[in-house]
Amino acid sequence: xxxxxxxxxxxxxxxxxxxxxxxxxxxxxxxxxxxxxxxxxxxxxxxxxxxxxxxxxxxxxxxxxxxxxxxxxxxxxxxxxxxxxxxxxxxxxxxxxxxxxxxxxxxxxxxxxxxxxxxxxxxxxxxxxxxxxxxxxxxxxxxxxxxxxxxxxxxxxxxxxxxxxxxxxxxxxxxxxxxxxxxxxxxxxxxxxxxxxxxxxxxxxxxxxxxxxxxxxxxxxxxxxxxxxxxxxxxxxxxxxxxxxxxxxxxxxxxxxxxxxxxxxxxxxxxxxxxxxxxxxxxxxxxxxxxxxxxxxxxxxxxxxxxxxxxxxxxxxxxxxxxxxxxxxxxxxxxxxxxxxxxxxxxxxxxxxxxxxxxxxxxxxxxxxxxxxxxxxxxxxxxxxxxxxxxxxxxxxxxxxxxxxxxxxxxxxxxxxxxxxxxxxxxxxxxxxxxxxxxxxxxxxxxxxxxxxxxxxxxxxxxxxxxxxxxxxxxxxxxxxxxxxxxxxxxxxxxxxxxxxxxxxxxxxxxxxxxxxxxxxxxxxxxxxxxxxxxxxxxxxxxxxxxxxxxxxxxxxxxxxxxxxxxxxxxxxxxxxxxxxxxxxxxxxxxxxxxxxxxxxxxxxxxxxxxxxxxxxxxxxxxxxxxxxxxxxxxxxxxxxxxxxxxxxxxxxxxxxxxxxxxxxxx
Amino acid sequence: xxxxxxxxxxxxxxxxxxxxxxxxxxxxxxxxxxxxxxxxxxxxxxxxxxxxxxxxxxxxxxxxxxxxxxxxxxxxxxxxxxxxxxxxxxxxxxxxxxxxxxxxxxxxxxxxxxxxxxxxxxxxxxxxxxxxxxxxxxxxxxxxxxxxxxxxxxxxxxxxxxxxxxxxxxxxxxxxxxxxxxxxxxxxxxxxxxxxxxxxxxxxxxxxxxxxxxxxxxxxxxxxxxxxxxxxxxxxxxxxxxxxxxxxxxxxxxxxxxxxxxxxxxxxxxxxxxxxxxxxxxxxxxxxxxxxxxxxxxxxxxxxxxxxxxxxxxxxxxxxxxxx
Numbered sequence: 001x002x003x004x005x006x007x008x009x010x011x012x013x014x015x016x017x018x019x020x021x022x023x024x025x026x027x028x029x030x031x032x033x034x035x036x037x038x039x040x041x042x043x044x045x046x047x048x049x050x051x052x053x054x055x056x057x058x059x060x061x062x063x064x065x066x067x068x069x070x071x072x073x074x075x076x077x078x079x080x081x082x083x084x085x086x087x088x089x090x091x092x093x094x095x096x097x098x099x100x101x102x103x104x105x106x107x108x109x110x111x112x113x114x115x116x117x118x119x120x121x122x123x124x125x126x127x128x129x130x131x132x133x134x135x136x137x138x139x140x141x142x143x144x145x146x147x148x149x150x151x152x153x154x155x156x157x158x159x160x161x162x163x164x165x166x167x168x169x170x171x172x173x174x175x176x177x178x179x180x181x182x183x184x185x186x187x188x189x190x191x192x193x194x195x196x197x198x199x200x201x202x203x204x205x206x207x208x209x210x211x212x213x214x215x216x217x218x219x220x221x222x223x224x225x226x227x228x229x230x231x232x233x234x235x236x237x238x239x240x241x242x243x244x245x246x247x248x249x250x251x252x253x254x255x256x257x258x259x260x261x262x263x264x265x266x267x268x269x270x271x272x273x274x275x276x277x278x279x280x281x282x283x284x285x286x287x288x289x290x291x292x293x294x295x296x297x298x299x300x301x302x303x304x305x306x307x308x309x310x311x312x313x314x315x316x317x318x319x320x321x322x323x324x325x326x327x328x329x330x331x332x333x334x335x336x337x338x339x340x341x342x343x344x345x346x347x348x349x350x351x352x353x354x355x356x357x358x359x360x361x362x363x364x365x366x367x368x369x370x371x372x373x374x375x376x377x378x379x380x381x382x383x384x385x386x387x388x389x390x391x392x393x394x395x396x397x398x399x400x401x402x403x404x405x406x407x408x409x410x411x412x413x414x415x416x417x418x419x420x421x422x423x424x425x426x427x428x429x430x431x432x433x434x435x436x437x438x439x440x441x442x443x444x445x446x447x448x449x450x451x452x453x454x455x456x457x458x459x460x461x462x463x464x465x466x467x468x469x470x471x472x473x474x475x476x477x478x479x480x481x482x483x484x485x486x487x488x489x490x491x492x493x494x495x496x497x498x499x500x501x502x503x504x505x506x507x508x509x510x511x512x513x514x515x516x517x518x519x520x521x522x523x524x525x526x527x528x529x530x531x532x533x534x535x536x537x538x539x540x541x542x543x544x545x546x547x548x549x550x551x552x553x554x555x556x557x558x559x560x561x562x563x564x565x566x567x568x569x570x571x572x573x574x575x576x577x578x579x580x581x582x583x584x585x586x587x588x589x590x591x592x593x594x595x596x597x598x599x600x601x602x603x604x605x606x607x608x609x610x611x612x613x614x615x616x617x618x619x620x621x622x623x624x625x626x627x628x629x630x631x632x633x634x635x636x637x638x639x640x641x642x643x644x645x646x647x648x649x650x651x652x653x654x655x656x657x658x659x660x661x662x663x664x665x666x667x
Numbered sequence: 668x669x670x671x672x673x674x675x676x677x678x679x680x681x682x683x684x685x686x687x688x689x690x691x692x693x694x695x696x697x698x699x700x701x702x703x704x705x706x707x708x709x710x711x712x713x714x715x716x717x718x719x720x721x722x723x724x725x726x727x728x729x730x731x732x733x734x735x736x737x738x739x740x741x742x743x744x745x746x747x748x749x750x751x752x753x754x755x756x757x758x759x760x761x762x763x764x765x766x767x768x769x770x771x772x773x774x775x776x777x778x779x780x781x782x783x784x785x786x787x788x789x790x791x792x793x794x795x796x797x798x799x800x801x802x803x804x805x806x807x808x809x810x811x812x813x814x815x816x817x818x819x820x821x822x823x824x825x826x827x828x829x830x831x832x833x834x835x836x837x838x839x840x841x842x843x844x845x846x847x848x849x850x851x852x853x854x855x856x857x858x859x860x861x862x863x864x865x866x867x868x869x870x871x872x873x874x875x876x877x878x879x880x881x882x883x884x885x886x887x888x889x890x891x892x893x894x895x896x897x898x899x900x901x902x903x904x905x906x907x908x909x910x911x912x913x914x915x916x917x918x919x920x921x922x923x924x925x926x927x928x929x930x931x932x933x934x935x936x937x938x939x940x941x942x943x944x945x946x947x948x949x950x951x952x953x954x955x956x957x958x959x960x961x962x963x964x965x966x967x968x969x970x971x972x973x974x975x976x977x978x979x980x981x982x983x984x985x986x987x988x989x990x991x
Contacts, residue, residue, distance in 0.1 A: 387769060387770070388768060388770060389769045390767070391761075392825075393784065396756060396784035397754075397784075398785075398786070581846075581847070584847065591940075
């Protein structure tokens with residue numbers, strides 16, 4: 001019961017506090033609505049992509065066209081110009097295409113992205129978003145290259161199929177040829193050209209005859225010569241004998257030779273007969289061979305025909321293979337690396353320093369400044385405003401602006417001290433970054449601190465309670481944070497609200513601080529932003545002065561009595577226009593009440609009385625029963641064992657009576 | 668007659684539809700203690716806040732006497748409190764219903780801080796703080812955090828803070844509201860002491876009997892108007908021409924007695940603290956009737972007194988008129 005009543009009480013307190021109601025109920029709804037509205041965009045982040053293409057090749061144009069679909073593109077003649085705009089946040093990435101950007105065998109195509117990693121969330125979004133587009137284009141290229149390869153393979157497949165058909169036919173022809181060759185071989189084997197082993201010795205006979213004839217001829221010639229010689233020497237007696245002897249000799253010789261030649265001719269005739277027989281056999285064999293040869297010729301003709309056919313088939317296969325070879329040779333890109341990654345993307349950061357802490361520093365510092373500034377300043381103001389001393393402060397002749405200033409300076413010192421501690425803690429990483437542009441950095445930090453402290457003060461003056469001020473500070477801080485680059489890039493907000501988000505003091509402060517620290521950007525390049533921040537401080541200061549006056553007026557214009565009574569009720573209990581603060585007064589005043597008056601009083605104020613008894617008299621058990629107790633019972637229970645109190649009351653009563661008596665006697 | 672330090676002329680103030688002050692005229696004179704009396708919600712605090720210029724009236728003006736070099740030979744210069752806020756703030760010190768100081772500062776630090784806000788010099792701050800710590804009997808608590816002070820000490824510190832710049836007028840709004848009788852007496856003694864030093868005191872309180880003894884004049888606020896202003900005796904005469912017969916009897920069946928009384932010449936009867944209070948403009952006639960009734964009711968008279976009305980009675984009378 002107590003548990004639920006406490007919850008009910010909490011709800012009552014909360015909903016009676018209008019500011020808290022706004023902060024708790026409508027605040028988050030408003031934030032959700034705003035964020036929902038702000039980020040209700042199906043479009044990708046509105047990025048501006050800067051690019052530098054040394055020569056506008058077809059491939060570059062294709063890439064830019066693919067980016068154009070999603071992003072705003074901007075061409076730069078010089079890489080440095082693009083980088084400069086990237087530093088200013090005017091473009092969100094720079095893409096540098098290589099010279100002669102085309103896909104050729106062995107050529108590396110490196111497309112370089114430059115992103116600003118200090119804009120942490122945006123950097124990755126840009127990388128992701130633009131890489132995706134580049135990836136799509138790269139995939140298209142890869143696909144095209146692969147398609148070339150696969151179409152060649154398909155064609156090769158078709159050709160190979162048809163070649164296989166040819167080869168099957170060739171194989172069949174070859175089998176036929178082999179069979180025919182076998183038949184031819186058999187036919188040829190059947191040709192018997194064997195000649196019996198005979199020696200034709202007639203030759204020597206013929207030679208011998210020939211020699212004999214030659215000898216005869218020589219003898220004849222010799223005889224003739226001798227005859228001639230003898231004729232010429234006829235004057236000699238011997239000549240006649242010589243001729244006669246020569247003729248005798250010749251005769252003898254011819255005769256001998258003649259005899260020998262007859263024998264030899266006979267032998268020769270025998271031998272010629274034998275040769276004749278042999279020659280007949282050979283003739284038969286030759287006839288058979290001729291027949292076989294004719295058969296073989298026919299087969300060889302058929303074989304030749306088939307071989308011609310095979311030759312033409314082989315020519316076809318050769319032609320196909322040559323065609324395939326040409327096709328394969330025509331594929332320009334054969335490197336698997338190049339097919340898979342025709343273009344290499346390289347991501348670089350705009351600043352040389354990739355330390356995550358340095359990139360995050362501007363946002364983190366501003367986050368700290370914002371929340372500490374808002375919470376601290378609002379708390380300081382509310383504590384002062386709701387302090388018991390506030391009334392006395394109002395009665396002093398010190399001007400209101402003095403208190404605004406002192407509160408501001410108090411908060412400022414605390415925030416700056418906190419910043420100093422933080423910067424000191426991270427000085428190891430940041431000393432160079434921070435000191436490079438120290439004047440501007442300090443100016444931005446001072447401006448940001450001032451803005452958030454003054455905003456917190458404005459909240460403090462506007463909101464009545466500490467809880468309400470805290471919740472409002474957190475809500476405003478969260479809202480500023482949501483509409484900043486910290487959670488989601490400002491570029492992702494719908495255009496209508498983006499304008500407002502861009503003037504969000506948190507965005508302005510963190511962005512200027514980021515540029516000043518990371519890029520060492522000079523003041524003259526950020527005059528506008530610094531000017532807006534300064535204008536914020538002036539506007540918020542004016543608002544503070546107005547809110548402070550309003551808060552003061554509200555303080556006095558409220559029903560002062562009701563307020564005072566409320567405050568007093570916290571301390572004491574009103575019984576019939578008398579405020580009782582302790583046990584003695586309570587007993588005294590309750591005792592004064594008539595029976596009827598007591599019942600009426602308890603009926604109307606039982607809760608208050610119960611609380612008073614519990615808190616001030618430290619009697620929780622009696623507090624619970626207060627409605628059930630009669631006046632007498634209540635007094636008896638309370639004054640039990642309190643003889644001293646009873647005695648005091650009696651004493652006072654007697655004293656009063658005495659005074660009245662003495663007055664009476666005087667009269 | 669001294670020239671007033673504050674001149675209130677035709678001041679009216681309403682919050683939304685509710686009229687809190689209606690055409691108020693009042694002069695507050697230097698050196699006096701003036702009590703502002705009124706029921707809860709009558710507008711006492713609103714009046715005091717308007718007096719010092721915190722609340723701007725819908726109608727009328729309040730002027731204060733300027734302690735200026737030009738003010739000489741009794742020809743005082745007056746300025747509107749609403750136009751010269753920084754000057755009027757030097758004139759008065761204000762102690763509101765709720766003690767107003769920093770809980771987390773010590774007694775002395777509070778005094779010194781408020782002295783600073785009144786643009787006092789360092790020496791003046793030191794000397795005034797020392798004097799006030801002694802005057803208010805807070806010397807021993809000078810280094811105690813204000814939040815650790817008792818109720819009476821808190822009240823004294825609050826008054827000390829209001830006096831830090833030595834104002835001509837000290838305004839005390841319910842200065843004894845949450846104090847026990849002992850502490851109340853202490854505060855009233857202090858008020859007297861302060862007044863004796865020449866400080867004009869404007870105060871409001873519920874403890875009318877105490878105001879009666881303290882104030883030179885009282886102003887009664889009722890129905891948004893000042894019903895009467897004057898010395899307590901004058902007020903009593905004005906509002907209570909009747910006498911009050913106070914009696915106690917044994918066994919004390921006062922209801923029966925009241926029933927038996929003829930009620931002739933009796934304006935009001937109340938029973939309080941086992942005592943019967945009878946108001947009448949002809950007490951001698953009523954006394955006879957009372958005696959007869961007591962005899963008839965077999966009541967023994969143990970105590971009887973006939974008095975003039977107190978300021979409390981005046982207040983109750985006026986208040987009950989309103990209720991009726």
